[in-house]
Amino acid sequence: MIVTPGGGEPTKTDIEAIYRNESRRVLATLIRLLGDFDLAEEALQDAFIAAVQQWPRDGLPANPRAWLVSVGRFKAIDGLRRRARFNASLNLLADQLDENDEPDWEREDLEDDRLRLIFTCCHPALPADAQVALTLREVCDLKTEEIARAFLASPSTIAQRIVRAKQKIRDAAIPYRVPARDELPARLDNVLRVIYLVFNEGYSASSGAELTRADLSAEAIRLGRLLLELLPDPELMGLLSLMLLHDSRRAARTDGTGELVRLDEQDRSLWDQTQIAEGSALVQRALASRRIGPYILQAAIVAVHAEAPSAAQTDWAQIVGLYDVLLRVSPSPVIELNRAVAVAMRDGPDVGLLLVESLLARGELQDYHLLHSARADFCRRLGRIDDARSAYRIALQLTRLEPERRFLQQRLDELDGID
Template sequence: MLDDRDEIERIFREEHGRVVASLARRFGDLDIAEEAAAEALLVAVERWPVDGVPPNPGGWLTTTAGNRAIDRIRRASKSDAKHRQAAMLHDDTPHAPTGPVTDDRLRLMFTCCHPALAPEARVALTLRMLGGLTVPEIAAAFLVSESTMGQRITRAKRKIKDAGIPFRVPDAEDLPARVHGVLAVLYLVFNEGYLATAGDEPARADLTAEAIRLGRQLHELMPEEPEITGLLALMLLTEARRASRFAGGELVPLGEQDRGGWDRALIAEGHDLVRQCLALGRPGQYQLMAAVNAVHTDAPTVADTDWAQVAALYGQLEAVAPSPLVTLNRAVAVAELDGPGVALATVDRLVVETPVLASYHAFHATRADLLRRLGRSAEAREAYDAAIAATANEAERAYLARRRRTLAG
């Protein structure tokens, strides 16, 4: 028996992507697929506490959602053609070949990252369908408003429907054109697990574990692609610090973490992957971020960190994949080399150039720390208040509040 609705919803989140993508391929309509999947969840909430969890929850949800979708089509049917479309859903012909990607979820990510969609749209849509992320979480990852992201996902669905883009399992020759979208999805899913946007838990180990699992699958599938190797290295080196990242209900920043608690096996594996990337000589976004993390995890103490190398790597990253967040991170390294005043000038200039940063908690937290180090306590206090207001992660809020309390005056 299963009485906990939270546990039912957890199972549903794990299976949601597979259910929706399966229905979308059969219907060619994402809206119907998502609505039917949601109805299947309601049925599960009613029946599973009585009947128990079925042996194959994903299959049960897919079948139930499919039946609900058929009912929807029949109710909305205005012609015999609609009835024929519903009848086709009972086709008992064997499933199509899976293609070169054997993992169900990874294959669906490749299926959804269709090159006919704009890069950001395909990533956002895949995160919504398969990544287990909500619209607010996806909006936070892209530094846009929730309404803007909702509209972006809606437009992507409409384009798929209007253009008749098929949910076809990709062949081997399709993979290179889609792999960067899949990498972006895995990276953002991992990030949400690393520091949750909201919720009771400050981090979501289920998301980081799934992103790493799929990263390993992808690396086995395309070992010659250095960005795949780089992303896997980045995730492993970041995950290695998980046990030291929270204590007493607070976030513990990198400089304060107990490095003895880091997972040395994951660090060794990540460093080996970074060396593989360097040997190829084709630097990319994820490889450079992995190299930054390799520098941090190579230092026995924060004082031993090679900040010049960190700043140089972020400089390369700005050239390869420029973004305000890269510049913000580079400013943190610059503060260690040239002082907080130089870094603060960069940060203040950055928000003028990219006003959306004003809604991003890490911007205010970085600025607050720089102001604190400069002895500008009143301004630092305001920046900490802004950072606290901009995050719903309780562990991060607790850390920021503690730092605010240490200010003079």
């Protein structure tokens, strides 16, 4: 059956929307059917080229995803047969692929192809940094530059990691499956890290015109829910809680014109109370397990913010205490920076500034714009206007996200009016 939106022909915008919503699902299924990342990526592109050519003429298929997988699979097999005259083994491969069954489009369970794909990308035979980079690229369609920004690495470094990871999967015949239940705990840590990086890119994009990418955050939350049904692990509960609590503030994080709104200035009536209730219940369940990990502690910190009726009523002493525990469990300079901000709210900007400048003196986070932004804010509040201007300028040079750039520029403009 062929359907068209509103009875008309599908537009370029319609097809682009289907690409955004379905391309990663299609790719995951093609990887399973074809058994090769590069072949599946080529098949995906061929399928969408065919869609652009045929759908405006014939209308949208009733199930675009099934159509794209079927066309992509056919084109991959056809391409292998055409190349078989140069390599006879490709004809055998094409025959084997042709024997595979088509997907059952009515089945939607935990064993979905994206879940298989994420565990394949996070296989322990791959280096940890390559696992995350490959999953962000293949599961979530992040550009190499976006992944590099998340890792504070160069795009060329990330590209090399991805290429080597694909080669390793192919050469080592890494299986495309969800691990058995007894294997899951050992495989979970990197998967959780991947999901959280995906969420972070959606919650606060690394670059571009928009502060958020709701599709990535929603996908990370969806993957978290799937995994939690598969494995009720306390840290996974903590991660899902953390994502829900952060995401509950999405509507309040920008104003009507898309400008950034700081946490202490947000309209808390816009916070999603359903997500807050679900996230708070999850973190309580996770804490009750007494297996306290970094995601649980971060969720507990965000829950304290969510419980405060106003910014002025935030329990900063409790937040600092949770950061103290988090630093013992999972020490990192970014956590130290976040703790410094909390300490500044509890004890004053002069104390926070000392902690931030200690990080700088150790050579930590020199290229991290949020450190310089925090230092600028502390200096501004202390009346150190020249130092604030200098720090804001450094932060402005380092950030690539337009709403943050406008926010920092606004702060600089405000300081220009101060003698």
